Amino acid sequence: MYPELGQFTLILSLLLASLLAVVPLVGAITGRDSLQAFARPLAAGMFVFVALAFAVLTHSFLVDDFSVAYVANNSNSLLPWYYKFSAVWGGHEGSLLLWILMLAGWTLAVAVFSRRLPTVMVSQVLSVMGMVSVGFLLFILVTSNPFDRLLPNIPADGADLNPLLQDFGLIVHPPMLYMGYVGFSVAFAFAIAALINGRLDAAWARWSRPWTTVAWSFLSVGIALGSWWAYYELGWGGWWFWDPVENASLLPWLAGTALMHSLAVTEKRGVFKSWTVLLAIVTFALSLLGTFLVRSGVLTSVHAFASDPTRGAFLLGLLAFTIVSSLTLYAFRAPVVHTRVRYGSLSREIFLLLNNVLLVSSMLLVLVGTLYPLVLDYMGGGRLSIGEPFYNTTFSPIAIAVGLLLGAGIFSRWKKTDGGWLGRRLLWPAAISLIVTAVVMLGLGGFTPWAFAGVLTATWVAVATLADLWDKSSSRHGRWHGLRRQSRSYYGMVLGHLGMAMTMAGATVVSNYGVERDVRMSPGETAELGDLRFTFSEVGERQGPNFVAQYGRFDITRDGKLVATLYPEKRQYRVQRNVMTEAGIDAGLTRDLFVALGERVGDNAWAVRIQYKPLIRWLWLGSLFMAFGGFLAIADRRYRIRERSAGKVPADSGKLEGDVVEAVS
Amino acid sequence: MRRVLLFIPVALAVALGIVLFAGIGKDPNRLESALIGKPVPAFELADLQNPDAVHHDNVFKGQVSLLNVWGTWCPACRDEHGDLVRLANVEGVRIIGLNYKDNRDAALQWLDRLGNPYALSLFDPQGKLGFDLGVYGAPETYVIDAEGIVRYRHVGVVNERVWLDVLQPLLQQYGGQG
Incomplete structure (x- = not known):
């Protein structure tokens, strides 16, 4: 019924x-x-x-x-x-x-x-x-x-x-x-x-x-x-x-x-x-x-x-x-008519x-990569798929260019920006970003051009965004007053750009400095990854609501001190009979430790993948920052004022009223 | 002249549409279209009841049969089992069972308890033949003619309706019996 x-x-x-x-x-x-x-x-x-x-x-x-x-x-x-x-x-x-x-x-x-x-x-x-x-x-x-x-x-x-x-x-x-x-x-x-x-x-x-x-x-x-x-x-x-x-x-x-x-x-x-x-x-x-x-x-x-x-x-x-x-x-x-509005060759526009x-x-690039196999098939070339290398070598440079321009664009003005002024304005942020990047590179150990470019761009975006916030918030009544005077949509933008910097940093660092090892381990054995020791201490079985799981217990230590204990699982679902790998993850702001239990090889040995993933959380945190920035931006005063004055103005004078709001904000 | 340029997006969209249209229906994953009309893939599998006996793809020769993919882990297989027993005993259909990714003892117990509709049971714990056939999941039932050619693939439960509407006509067409 x-x-x-x-x-x-x-x-x-x-x-x-x-x-x-x-x-x-x-x-x-x-x-x-x-x-x-x-x-x-x-x-x-x-x-x-x-x-x-x-x-x-x-x-x-x-x-x-x-x-x-x-x-x-x-x-x-x-x-x-x-x-x-x-x-x-x-x-x-x-x-x-x-x-x-x-x-x-x-x-x-x-x-x-x-x-x-x-x-x-x-x-x-x-x-x-x-x-x-x-x-x-x-x-x-x-x-x-x-x-x-x-x-x-x-x-x-x-x-x-x-x-x-x-x-x-x-x-x-x-x-x-x-x-x-x-x-x-x-x-x-x-x-x-x-x-x-x-x-x-x-x-x-x-x-x-x-x-x-x-x-x-x-x-x-x-x-x-x-x-x-x-x-x-x-x-x-x-x-x-x-x-x-x-x-x-x-x-x-x-x-x-x-x-x-x-x-x-x-x-x-x-x-x-x-x-x-x-x-x-x-x-x-x-x-x-x-x-x-x-x-x-x-x-x-x-x-x-x-x-x-x-x-x-x-x-x-x-x-x-x-x-x-x-x-x-x-x-x-x-x-198609040319608008009369003019803007200089160096301007925010x-x-x-x-x-x-x-x-x-970048969108067209991804689109081509996604549809190319289809087009090829249509032309009679058979089916194939485009792999990661295509995207990594083409998408990353564009992302870096977007970030570099973003840092400069934040300081630019509408209509016309003086080149010399902009150059001087960018000097300090550029210097700070280079120093920070150098320190980070030394800390992570190991220089690669891509990692350098990625970290530099991320730092550059963050430093420029914060420098602009610093400039804008200077006020006769003190810094706090200046910070409070900024609109929510401005803070939304700041958060969005900082989020982008975080995501870029996370993506770059985890792709370049993540370590993974595939090892064959039996209970009681130990594998090493950097200065971390992964000890496979036992295997067990547990019942879930609709699956049976075999789990391994891994104790991770550094210099004899316990860092984390992980329980990666292999689950067998009863009805569909699928086997799922449930990874054991110790999540952290600076790094994740990741253990996945693979196939059973031999009597008591398992294929195990252990990974060290630095800054991977930043990827998703950055996206959340971006999203939160967006939500903050639409909570801006100018959208609320329009709501509040709703009762006073006749319904179809939106254009006029909108201009008034524009003047206010 | 400038307005002509504005038509570029719509032209591109139409071109893309044609390519996408050509892509519909060509399923990139599916094996069944490739197998229908072709012989059953070669295999060598142990008998379920008798671990020492080995069967080859010639078991399909000489008589039209159904190949039924099943496992004790599959509730829908239990659902169709009664129908299969009836088909085998009452309609006299030759059904070959493919015990798929299963445990031998559990499978034997199941046949003891629920009845054995299979003229012959293949034991495929690793899903080798299942993989070659392109099995998505159990139950699946294939119509295989007397030359060992795959004629039809049915995904899902075999019940009275499926038998009357689909399988019986096919068996009559390819085997002249049913």
């Missing part, structure tokens, strides 16, 4: 989405307020019914309703309740439903937090969100219904959730990632609305900015969680594999980073409009492309869902329709332009 109800609410939300896609838009074009007034209630209604459907599916999982095919394929009665809950998005159908729930949630958020926008804009933006929702609701109802029943042959028990996914990381990773992916639909909807209106002005950029920033922040957290999960769950201590699906999440992140920066220029200076609107479209298009790559089975990946040609074709149709129609609209409507060029180049 309940599953049918779930399907029914999905159909209802499709109806509401169809109305949302049409009615407010017609109202906006014909100028009828009565039609535009439907936008918000329809958005709310769509969200309520999608949420109901999601709740119904969750219920089916929690009560072990194996008559529902999706539940039978992805759950089992032995599964602990929290994994039953996260199994809701453990397969294609359910994760698609989560995707749609997020989309409906973002649509609702736009409806709620858009009191200050002109009615016409709200109607158009919500209508575009409605169109996207129609596409995905049709997709789920036609090709991937999560409520399909297995009647009358109800299986006695479920096939269980893939053991790889039975983990805390899976509970949080997909929702964060989808929040980011889907969040870019808001910036996309704003771009489309602005193109329809022909009003690509500063107000459009200002409204798009917080939505882009918050979506980007979620995506940053999602990617970091995914990388962390891969590190401890896939078992061998890597943190980024340049897997097509990882790349699929990196693509919109890179485009979104470029979009955030170019929106800033468009808002402040009114230039780069066509470029910014194109980026907004491309960023969302890349989110859709990522969804397609994961679900259509065109690429091999550890993450890919079961492939199904119908789904792939439907999704590609959806993707093609969205992207081709929006890019065609762009081609006809984007402004130019620095941000270079930032965009580099970010977009």
Whole structure:
């Protein structure tokens, strides 16, 4: 009974989405307020019914309703309740439903937090969100219904959730990632609305900015969680594999980073409009492309869902329709006239332009690397995949260039920056970075050009960011007063850039100074890694809720003193019969110690991988810093003032009121 | 003229779309399309009941059979076991069992308790033949004709419906019996 109800609410939300896609838009074009007034209630209604459907599916999982095919394929009665809950998005159908729930949630958020926008804009933006929702609701109802029943042959028990996914990381990773992916639909909807209106002005950029920033922040957290999960769950201590699906999440992140920066220029200076609107479209298009790559089975990946040609074709149709129609609209409507605003050849505009060029180049690079095998296959060259060396040798130089420019760009001014002044301004930060880098290199022992460049860039970004904070916070009333006077969006930027420096430092150090050894060990034996002694003291067995684990006990000592005791496991899951390696990790801010139990070789000996991973936590901490910076930026006063003065100003004077706010902040 | 440049993104998107469309349906992982119409991969596996006896791929010659991949660790296999016993005893289908990544004692106990539908049981603890066949997981059932050619692969449980709709017609087509 309940599953049918779930399907029914999905159909209802499709109806509401169809109305949302049409009615407010017609109202906006014909100028009828009565039609535009439907936008918000329809958005709310769509969200309520999608949420109901999601709740119904969750219920089916929690009560072990194996008559529902999706539940039978992805759950089992032995599964602990929290994994039953996260199994809701453990397969294609359910994760698609989560995707749609997020989309409906973002649509609702736009409806709620858009009191200050002109009615016409709200109607158009919500209508575009409605169109996207129609596409995905049709997709789920036609090709991937999560409520399909297995009647009358109800299986006695479920096939269980893939053991790889039975983990805390899976509970949080997909929702964060989808929040980011889907969040870019808001910036996309704003771009489309602005193109329809022909009003690509500063107000459009200002409204798009917080939505882009918050979506980007979620995506940053999602990617970091995914990388962390891969590190401890896939078992061998890597943190980024340049897997097509990882790349699929990196693509919109890179485009979104470029979009955030170019929106800033468009808002402040009114230039780069066509470029910014194109980026907004491309960023969302890349989110859709990522969804397609994961679900259509065109690429091999550890993450890919079961492939199904119908789904792939439907999704590609959806993707093609969205992207081709929006890019065609762009081609006809984007402004081509030269703006009157002038800026010098050395100015913040130019620095941000270079930032965009580099970010977009790196995005294209990853895109080419990801799709090259497909293109080659299309040309008849057979299937192959591009490995890490390609990305490492091409991506790293761009990342370093971005960092070096960032440090200089922070000090630059809008319109025109004096070259000599900038050079003098950069002298001290450059000197400090070089000294710090030299010290760090000596401390780590061993010089390589790549490690030097990476550490120098990271230090340079951090030092320049802090130096700029120091400059800006000087005040007659003392340092504390000066620090407090800075806006939250400025602190957001500082945190974001410091986060980037941390991530770069972590990535460089762990790639260049990490040590790993594969050894054959029997209980009682000892292996050495630097000044650390790893003693394999015993093997044992323990029972989990739905698995049996063999574990090894490793005592790690330095100079006879115990540093950590780790229990890496090999788990055998009962239902799917998969063997999972559960690494033993001693995490620390400066280094991780990592032990993974491999295959059993010989009677009592095991293949063991021991690793020393310096600064690896910085990778993910840096991403969290970046995300937190984004959240801080949208908590800025100028966005709140607009909310507070909501009651006083008539609804469609947003442009005017926006300018007032601009003058205030 | 400048507006023409704005059409570049849409042109690129269309080109990419064509390539992606060509990629759909060509599953990079799947082996089954490659195996269908081809002989069963060569193998040499011990008999489940009699560890000293060894079977080769010629066990499929001469008569159309089903090859059923199963294991005691697989709940869905227990689910379909009753149907398999019925197929073997009532319909007279020749079923060859492939005991996949399993434990010999547990497997023998299972057959003792639930009945043995298999004309012959292959014991594949390391999943060698399973790997060559491209087995995703148990249960899977293959239709193999009298020449030892793989004709069909069924993933999942064999039940009354699957038998009537899919397997019986195939057995009749390839073996003239069923």
